[in-house]
Amino acid sequence: MKLKYLSLAVLSVVPMASFAQSNVTLYGLLDEYVEYAQSGGVGSRTALQSGGQSGSRLGVKGTEDLGGGLKALFQLEHGLFADTGANDGGNTSFWRRQAWVGLAGGFGTVALGRQYSPSFNLADTVDAFGTGYGSAFNVGVTDFGLASRFNNAVTYTSPSLSGLSLSLLGGAGEGATGRVVDGTLTYGAGPLFIGAGYSMVKQFGATPEMKNAIVGASFQLGIFKLLGAYDRLEKEAPVNTTRKSWTVGTVVDFAALNQVSLSYGEGETDNRSDKAKIYSVGYSYSLSKRTNVYAIYSHIDNAAITAFQPQGASSGNLYPVLTGSDPSSVALGIRHRF
Secondary structure, three states: OHHHHHHHHHHHHHHHHHHOOEEEEEEEEEEEEEEEEEOOOOOEEEEEEEOOOOOOEEEEEEEEEEEOOEEEEEEEEEEEOOOOOOEHHHOOOOOOOEEEEEEEEOOEEEEEEEEEOHHHHHHHHOOOOOOOOOOHHHHOOOOOOOOOEEEEEEEEEOOOEOOEEEEEEEEOOOOOOOEEEEEEEEEEEOOEEEEEEEEEEEOOOOOOEEEEEEEEEEEEEOOEEEEEEEEEEEEEOOOOEEEEEEEEEEEEEEOOOEEEEEEEEEEEEOOOOOOEEEEEEEEEEEOOOOEEEEEEEEEEEOOOOOOOOOOOOOOOOOOOOOOOOOOEEEEEEEEEEO
16 A cells, blocks of 8 residues: 555655646736827827837746756737727737747757847837837837848857857748848947848748848946947839838936936938937836836927827827828827736
């Protein structure tokens, strides 16, 4: 009988030991804000929106230890409008934010599926507003010309070598969307971060081919974090154009729970009167490690043929703006991570 009970105990421990080698996490983020906007020649409006600083989401991610320093990884992430419960952007793909699986080890990380582009990750890192409300990248004034994520993508991220890291993405398009090659080289050590990226998108059909180069940096100087980026976007056919844009900003952390963000950006396309400028200032107060409240003011100076408008990380263009007008808006919101 003692041997029988001992055998049962061992068998019950084996599945637990196997499970201990895996780690699966359910996570999410809800971000909602009230926006008052002077919509640039059309009037004003007040609305409740989802996704101000960050897009609202629900996700699951995990790792499995395969032994010998090798791990399997996966991530599935759904985007939603928290104010209505609808899919983020009206997209029919449930896992539209991320859906990938990969392997990681001493060689780095290889992943396959729908993923963020390295150039977008670089832009997000050197943006004072993290490509959320108030960001020059988010509204398109500073335009790196690419989608933030790509389907059917294969990525490789190298290990950090004395702060230096390489990230590459390739996507074949599979007959439906354009082929893409995207890569960044970044360096981060101590207070300094610097990165450069280059991407090419070969579109199918009449959509123009795009080539984009971006450089960006940040530097932590006491309570001040200084950030900046320069971007050059080239589009071919039916009309060749080059858009040059840049942004600078600072993030100030003070009194432990308080943060102020300032940003300025501008962009202009050659041979076109479409120069636009954006000014943004934001304040965030952390109620806890997972919850913060924020207030952001943003103003855009549009040229004669542009109609950029302030918007959140995932709220999109939700009110009319006349070309050449100069819209302003204020967003008051709350963001909670779980």
